[in-house]
Amino acid sequence: MQIFDNLRLTPYHLFFLFVSLLYSFNVKAKDLPSPVNKVPIYSQQLVIEEWTAGLDEPWGLSFISDGVALVTEKKGNLLVITRDSKKKVIGVPSVTNKGQGGLLDVALDPNYSLNGWVYLSFSDMDKNNPEKSMTKIVRGKLSYSSKSITWENEEVLFQANPKDYMNTGFHFGSRIAFDNNDHLYFGIGDRGVMDMAQSINVPNGKIHRIKTDGSIPEGNPFVNTFNVYPSIFTYGNRNPQGIIVHPDSNVIWQTEHGPKGGDELNVIKSGLNYGWPKISYGINYNGSVLTEFVDLPGMEQPESYWTPSIAVSSLDVYVGKMFPEWNGHLLVSALADQSVRVVSVSDENYLSEIVLIKDLGRVRDVTSGPDGAIYALLPTKMIRISR
Numbered sequence: 001m002q003i004f005d006n007l008r009l010t011p012y013h014l015f016f017l018f019v020s021l022l023y024s025f026n027v028k029a030k031d032l033p034s035p036v037n038k039v040p041i042y043s044q045q046l047v048i049e050e051w052t053a054g055l056d057e058p059w060g061l062s063f064i065s066d067g068v069a070l071v072t073e074k075k076g077n078l079l080v081i082t083r084d085s086k087k088k089v090i091g092v093p094s095v096t097n098k099g100q101g102g103l104l105d106v107a108l109d110p111n112y113s114l115n116g117w118v119y120l121s122f123s124d125m126d127k128n129n130p131e132k133s134m135t136k137i138v139r140g141k142l143s144y145s146s147k148s149i150t151w152e153n154e155e156v157l158f159q160a161n162p163k164d165y166m167n168t169g170f171h172f173g174s175r176i177a178f179d180n181n182d183h184l185y186f187g188i189g190d191r192g193v194m195d196m197a198q199s200i201n202v203p204n205g206k207i208h209r210i211k212t213d214g215s216i217p218e219g220n221p222f223v224n225t226f227n228v229y230p231s232i233f234t235y236g237n238r239n240p241q242g243i244i245v246h247p248d249s250n251v252i253w254q255t256e257h258g259p260k261g262g263d264e265l266n267v268i269k270s271g272l273n274y275g276w277p278k279i280s281y282g283i284n285y286n287g288s289v290l291t292e293f294v295d296l297p298g299m300e301q302p303e304s305y306w307t308p309s310i311a312v313s314s315l316d317v318y319v320g321k322m323f324p325e326w327n328g329h330l331l332v333s334a335l336a337d338q339s340v341r342v343v344s345v346s347d348e349n350y351l352s353e354i355v356l357i358k359d360l361g362r363v364r365d366v367t368s369g370p371d372g373a374i375y376a377l378l379p380t381k382m383i384r385i386s387r
């Protein structure tokens with residue numbers, strides 16, 4: 001027992017150390033989420049109607065008023081649609097429609113009825129290197145005349161440094177969400193170069209936070225760090241395509257595409273590292289090991305994750321009278337799984353979920369409509385889900 005004498009450790013101390021370690025491992029194991037599986041399918045009668053047909057890869061959806069919605073088509077169109085009409089808005093920014101890039105999300109200012117601001121995210125081409133692009137955020141206003149609807153008063157809110165534009169066609173993010181304090185949140189995916197998600201010197205693989213006029217909030221986590229994007233709010237995000245601020249709790253919920261397995265539902269908090277690609281519940285598409293870690297110190301765990309991947313796309317919070325039992329629940333859409341899910345959460349915790357619709361087509365966006373119905377974008381149409 002020479003070594004114990006030198007360290008002044010008695011067998012009693014060692015036993016205590018052993019029990020402490022065991023206890024801490026147990027607590028650790030309890031903290032890790034388990035994968036979502038065996039999700040019940042909603043069995044009540046639903047009415048699923050085609051609301052607008054003839055859409056071409058619609059990506060983002062936002063209601064202006066009951067019965068009138070703005071919809072983006074990836075190839076570069078912004079449309080004002082009703083149940084039986086479609087009008088193209090003239091003069092929206094040109095986009096790089098390549099790979100997963102194009103005209104992406106559309107969102108209305110929280111005070112839209114007063115100020116008329118409409119926000120767009122899209123993949124922007126570098127004019128000097130047309131093969132390169134990066135996610136850009138603008139806002140503008142719709143001007144209506146008897147003949148047309150035009151996009152006017154455009155302001156650029158976020159644009160990356162030209163050196164950070166990339167020539168891949170992957171992982172642009174890029175839903176737009178607002179809180180009650182004039183903040184706008186959006187994501188940019190890792191653009192297919194996964195290690196860049198860990199560097200705050202580049203804009204990709206991040207959630208960003210700006211003011212609605214594009215200025216940088218004083219409280220952003222990296223405003224005093226040299227040579228970084230001051231809009232960065234979190235890092236280590238692979239390809240965030242859903243983000244919403246919960247109206248009851250102000251908790252920021254986010255969905256993120258994983259690799260093969262490990263699609264995530266995260267709670268987003270200022271300055272934190274969400275782990276990609278250092279930790280993941282997924283593996284490489286070819287089946288090889290991506291990382292041996294699902295958990296590392298200083299990196300955040302998802303609240304839940306989907307393995308196998310459902311290809312989790314968009315996120316909203318249900319608010320309405322048609323499905324009162326789901327008020328405050330998350331609506332989650334999925335591409336590969338071709339589903340809309342209703343996810344029950346409490347404050348920052350995932351509780352459970354059900355599958356609302358399945359196998360009608362890849363679902364790109366889902367939203368709680370002004371009439372209490374749930375609307376979703378499929379590859380060629382928008383559907384209305386009611387009871």
Ligand SMILES: [Ca+2]
Nearest residue numbers: 264274275276
């Ligand atoms: Ca993560």
